[in-house]
Structure formats: structure tokens, C-alpha cells
Amino acid sequence: xxxYSLIDLRIIGDENGSLIALEENGNVPxxxxxxxxxxxxxxxxxxxxxxxLKLRQLLICTSGSCTVLLDDGRKKVDVKLDSPSKGLIIExxxxxxxxxxxxxxxxxxxxxxxxxxxxxxxxxxSFMDEVQKNGI
Ligand code: T46
Numbered sequence: 001x002x003x004y005s006l007i008d009l010r011i012i013g014d015e016n017g018s019l020i021a022l023e024e025n026g027n028v029p030x031x032x033x034x035x036x037x038x039x040x041x042x043x044x045x046x047x048x049x050x051x052x053l054k055l056r057q058l059l060i061c062t063s064g065s066c067t068v069l070l071d072d073g074r075k076k077v078d079v080k081l082d083s084p085s086k087g088l089i090i091e092x093x094x095x096x097x098x099x100x101x102x103x104x105x106x107x108x109x110x111x112x113x114x115x116x117x118x119x120x121x122x123x124x125x126s127f128m129d130e131v132q133k134n135g136i
Pocket of ligand 1: 059
């Protein structure tokens with residue numbers, strides 16, 4: 001499926017512990033305009049249920065784990081994020097849902113745009129219309 005990729009983030013470790021550096025237009029392949037993080041997600045909760053028209057994002061579970069379902073209108077893939085060194089880039093027209101959050105999960109997201117509700121498609125039928133329109 002196009003529109004997403006998994007990247008390995010280099011761990012810079014020493015005897016004191018580990019560190020990962022994120023650099024705009026370096027290991028983060030876009031301008032970083034916004035960072036937000038999702039935490040304290042209650043057991044059994046499923047979030048997301050939307051696609052984005054233009055937004056590019058990098059998702060990293062800095063603590064704990066969760067799973068992200070990606071759907072391009074034809075195929076679905078489940079991506080488990082269970083390491084702070086694993087990054088999920090989403091840049092295509094993909095429906096997404098996040099689930100199976102561990103109690104200690106902190107899902108950090110870097111985005112290439114400020115928050116704009118107009119960039120969201122929150123209805124699955126409208127998402128499918130957009131998929132058809134784009135000939136994907
Ligand atoms: C995404 C997944 C991975 C803001 O006011 N500013 C923000 O930057 C964001 C991200 C959200 N909000 C507000 C909008 C809603 O009233 O916070 C509330 C919860 O947002 P939402 O229901 O969209 O959260 P999720 O977890 O379903 O989705 C979020 C991002 O919105 C979305 O872009 O890709 O995380």
C-alpha cells in the first residue's frame with residue numbers, strides 16, 4: 001500500500017541510557033509545524049476514524065505501544081508501534097484508526113501543518129468519494 005512507510009530511528013546510546021534525535025528535513029522528511037501527543041487513552045478505546053487531505057505526519061510511540069490501522073479504500077494494514085525507535089510516516093490519503101493502546105502509551109505525532117479541521121475527512125463514505133476522485 002502506498003502513502004505510508006516505517007522508519008528506524010537511530011538510537012544514540014551510552015552508559016547513561018538512550019536518546020533519539022528528530023531533525024526537520026533530516027530523519028523527519030518534512031517541515032515540522034506541530035507536535036502533539038496522545039496519552040492516558042482508556043482501555044479498549046479506538047481513536048482516529050478519519051483521513052487527511054494533505055497532512056504529512058510522523059507517529060512514534062515514545063512509551064508503551066499501540067496499533068494503527070491504515071486503509072486506502074481497497075486494502076488495510078495494521079502497524080504495531082511498540083518502540084520509540086520505530087516511526088510511522090503517513091502522507092497519503094489513508095483512513096486511520098488507532099487501537100490497542102497500552103496503559104503507558106504516549107503516541108507522539110509530528111505534523112507538517114498546523115491544526116486545521118478542514119483537512120480532516122471524518123466520514124468513511126466521503127473518504128471513499130475522495131479516493132474515487134483521486135483515481136487511487
Ligand atoms: C491523527 C491521529 C494520529 C486540536 O485542537 N489540535 C490538534 O492539533 C489536534 C491533533 C486535535 N485537536 C482537537 C480536535 C478534537 O477536538 O483535539 C480533539 C481530539 O482530536 P481527534 O479526535 O482528531 O484525535 P484523534 O486521536 O482521533 O486523531 C489525532 C489527530 O487529530 C489526527 O490528525 O492523524 O491523531
